[in-house]
Amino acid sequence: GAVVSQHPSWVICKSGTSVKIECRSLDFQATTMFWYRQFPKQSLMLMATSNEGSKATYEQGVEKDKFLINHASLTLSTLTVTSAHPEDSSFYICSARGGISYEQYFGPGTRLTVT
């Protein structure tokens, strides 16, 4: 149980275009989802926290107009990188938490490369 999927697993896009990444909880209802960014050889940095049906809470320094997060249902959250640039290339990982559970379950990640 507690499986989280991400789609796509990798994506290459041209500079200036937008790309959407999906995060799904497959066997539980995710009241809260988290989006992380990980640069090579570095740790995970929390970008934003989203609760189902509410606006996402962004961490300091994360541009909310650039990284659009939608958590429209209890099993799906999306991250849209708008007007992507090469510096947005990174590994994006989502996690999900259900109800009062303390534990986050992580997706397999999405490798974004902007050319």
Place this chain on the structure above:
Amino acid sequence: AQSVTQLDSQVPVFEEAPVELRCNYSSSVSVYLFWYVQYPNQGLQLLLKYLSGSTLVKGINGFEAEFNKSQTSFHLRKPSVHISDTAEYFCAVSEWGETSGSRLTFGEGTQLTVNP
């Protein structure tokens, strides 16, 4: 605000040797503590967690960790490692509270490399 320090960025060991990956944290309140493993180009897998109770926590793949409140540490150990344990290991902390467990702060990671 909480913070996590993993004292070693890289730990090379030989197969079947014991290993300890060190983690220290700072927080003004009580915390939950976690160790995760990440294989290349994959997400994170939970190894073990400390919530309360016994300070010695056993996890998957033969790993264990001990919570030491006085030293604010949560070191990860395995008595005998395998080649397949080669991966990046992350220590993480979450503070208790209304949103307990809702916000994880990660350490910088420790690359464990097991050599034959």
